[in-house]
Amino acid sequence: MAGRLDGKVCVITGAGGGMGREAAVVFTGEGAKVCAADVDAKLAEETVSLCSGEAFAIGVDVADEAGVRSMYAQTAERFGGIDVLYNNAGISPADDQSVLDTSVGAWQRVQDVNTKGVFLCCKHGIPHLLERGGGSVINVASFVALLGAATSQISYTASKGAVLSMSRELAVQFARRGVRVNALCPGPVETPLLLAIYGGDPEAFARRQAHWPTGRLGTPREIVNAALFLASDESSFVNGAAFTVDGGITAAYVTPE
Numbered sequence: 001m002a003g004r005l006d007g008k009v010c011v012i013t014g015a016g017g018g019m020g021r022e023a024a025v026v027f028t029g030e031g032a033k034v035c036a037a038d039v040d041a042k043l044a045e046e047t048v049s050l051c052s053g054e055a056f057a058i059g060v061d062v063a064d065e066a067g068v069r070s071m072y073a074q075t076a077e078r079f080g081g082i083d084v085l086y087n088n089a090g091i092s093p094a095d096d097q098s099v100l101d102t103s104v105g106a107w108q109r110v111q112d113v114n115t116k117g118v119f120l121c122c123k124h125g126i127p128h129l130l131e132r133g134g135g136s137v138i139n140v141a142s143f144v145a146l147l148g149a150a151t152s153q154i155s156y157t158a159s160k161g162a163v164l165s166m167s168r169e170l171a172v173q174f175a176r177r178g179v180r181v182n183a184l185c186p187g188p189v190e191t192p193l194l195l196a197i198y199g200g201d202p203e204a205f206a207r208r209q210a211h212w213p214t215g216r217l218g219t220p221r222e223i224v225n226a227a228l229f230l231a232s233d234e235s236s237f238v239n240g241a242a243f244t245v246d247g248g249i250t251a252a253y254v255t256p257e
């Protein structure tokens with residue numbers, strides 16, 4: 001049976017865990033050739049061992065320009081070009097909180113990975129897509145780019161807002177050259193990143209759960225299914241979107257109960 005990503009070469013950052021790992025497994029299962037990139041090379045290798053199709057691992061910090069450039073060069077050399085950038089790597093450290101309490105250092109670390117990382121992946125990845133005559137860029141933002149919260153993670157929220165607006169601008173700039181750019185905005189998803197934030201605090205979990213129309217977290221697969229659509233040609237007219245996959249959170253004023 002034909003795969004939905006047959007013949008496509010995809011670079012997935014943050015592929016050592018959570019949604020990035022899930023994406024590498026699903027994308028290779030759909031016929032893609034995948035570069036699984038993560039700051040933790042060992043985790044990226046583990047991901048590759050779970051993939052059914054052609055994949056290789058690279059250890060790279062997305063905040064490091066030389067590393068990002070080399071990640072794309074190695075992928076293009078190995079697979080003959082690149083069609084999809086899935087810019088998924090992101091961090092949400094515990095010391096990123098209210099603007100009143102967050103240090104400049106904590107602010108900067110998040111900006112370096114989440115904002116500069118996406119900038120560098122677009123800067124050095126898009127030229128490879130242009131060489132192929134087009135492609136798809138999936139920049140992972142978040143529902144927090146669209147909604148505010150009193151339980152703030154100020155740098156994370158600002159970084160995801162930047163990813164969203166950066167994606168819109170790139171979508172317009174490259175549309176006539178065949179490159180689509182969308183910002184994937186997941187709602188809260190059951191991954192180590194989020195479980196670490198809620199870690200052992202049922203009250204914090206319950207406070208948030210009250211705002212979720214579905215009453216539950218998303219699964220990594222539910223987000224990756226949307227990324228699969230954005231990566232494939234099925235989404236050929238989807239460009240510049242804030243593509244929310246959030247169980248209805250951004251639609252909700254009050255929840256059903």
Ligand SMILES: NC(=O)c1ccc[n+]([C@@H]2O[C@H](COP(=O)([O-])OP(=O)(O)OC[C@H]3O[C@@H](n4cnc5c(N)ncnc54)[C@H](O)[C@@H]3O)[C@@H](O)[C@H]2O)c1
Binds near residue numbers: 037040043090113193
């Ligand atoms: N989990 C959620 O609820 C949620 C909601 C909305 C958006 N997101 C976003 O989705 C993306 C994936 O989140 P996740 O929950 O799967 O995260 P995760 O923590 O489970 O996995 C993130 C991966 O990124 C890697 N990574 C961290 N810093 C890196 C760097 N500098 N360079 C390369 N790789 C690096 C980590 O090693 C890890 O393997 C992130 O951008 C996150 O902000 C997550």
